Amino acid sequence: MTLMTSQREVSPHTVRDAAGFVEVMKQLKDQTGLTYRQLEEQAARNGDVLARSTLADVLRRSSLPRPDVLAAFVRACGEGQHVGSWLDARDRIAAISPAASGTKPGASGEGEGDAGIGAPPETEEPTTSRQGQGKGRTLAVASVLMISLLGAATWGLLSRSSHDSGDPSALARTPADGWVTIRPARNPDLCLTDGRDRDGAYASAVAVQLPCAHATVPRTYLEPAGGGIYRIQWHHPQEGKGCLTVMSTGPVKGMLEPRNDCTHATLFRLEPAANEGAGGFRLRPSTSGRCIGIVNGDTAEGAEAVEERCTRAADQQFLVRTSGDAQ
Incomplete structure (x- = not known):
């Protein structure tokens, strides 16, 4: 493009x-x-x-x-x-x-570097002279092993502290399941609910963000599916139950549609979002490794939810709040 x-x-x-x-x-x-x-x-x-x-x-x-x-x-x-x-x-x-x-092949580069770039390239260790290696070689090997172990331990601590969760205690944090509302973390007065794509390209409902006060139907149920993944169900008094499914083709490719066939619906992994003190999560389709965000990072009412590359942007963080007992 x-x-x-x-x-x-x-x-x-x-x-x-x-x-x-x-x-x-x-x-x-x-x-x-x-x-x-x-x-x-x-x-x-x-x-x-x-x-x-x-x-x-x-x-x-x-x-x-x-x-x-x-x-x-x-x-x-x-x-x-x-x-x-x-x-x-x-x-x-x-x-x-x-x-x-600035990253090793296969690395994501997220969270690395000091100024929005990847980590600096690794430098080679200086080679030592071959003179007097003999006994010194054993000590050198032992020293290298000790340094490696200490480095691995330090890296483990640093990696844990810089994990997406933002703090070690959040690594075990899981969303509340059952009847919930799912809200964009930066716009907590909005909820993901059913609406229409703003281009009018699709006749069926898709997930959009609308004021929670006006989004009482359908109700959202977060169903654990095992292994830390979930189905997102919508319950509508006339349409019945549907499960959010990422569209793989068509004019609303990447958007989320409620499908009656929940057995083939998208399963989502809810990961604690980075530095989100309010308990935010990233919604990640379990098969794609991508994230759910809002189209173009839009904050407007009616903006559609969409599957996109994970960027840690604010529009990819959501709050999951309990909404009371089932009616």
Whole structure:
């Protein structure tokens, strides 16, 4: 997809390396006419975190930014509808040259680095002289093993503290099941409920965010399916029971439709969201490894829920609250 603006075309898809990718990011920023501070403020209004110091550092370097930083930046530039295209281009470059992302091949890069880029490349250990190895070799091997064990222990502690849950106690946190409401964490007065896609491209209901006070029907039931995964049921007085299913084809591909056949409905894993003090969760379809968010990070009433690449953006965090006994 080519990105078009009123001034000139800015597209990441012809770029072949990380330096070129950062260059088109600079072009996009220049085209907005916004300062680093203004982009930070716009990101905050979108529900994202984009520190101006982080963005300035990203645009000074020649490494690929982290996906969450890139997504927040593109949205702050007013190109929210093209976030997926920018992320796809980033992934393509990272696959061609893993070193460009600053992460090891196969690593996600989420949460790494100091300034919105991956962790710095590893440096080689200096080689030692062959003189006087003999007895010293045993001591050297023992020292290396000791350092490795200490390093592994330290890494384990650091990894646990930087896990998506935000704190060790949240690792075991699970959502309340039964009758619940599912609310976007940044808009807790809204609930996921049935509505229609705003383009009018689909005749059946899909999941959208609407004021909870007006979303009493259908009722939502979170059904444990074992192994830490859940079905999301909707109970409607006229339509009966349906289970949310990610659409794999058609005009609303990626959106969530309530299907009567719950045995083939999407199963969701609810993971504690990063740094979410209110007990937020990420909804992740168990078979895709992606996340449920709101189309283009929209905060408007009626915005559709959609399956998308996980970016840690605010629109991918949801609150699960009990809603009383079944009627």
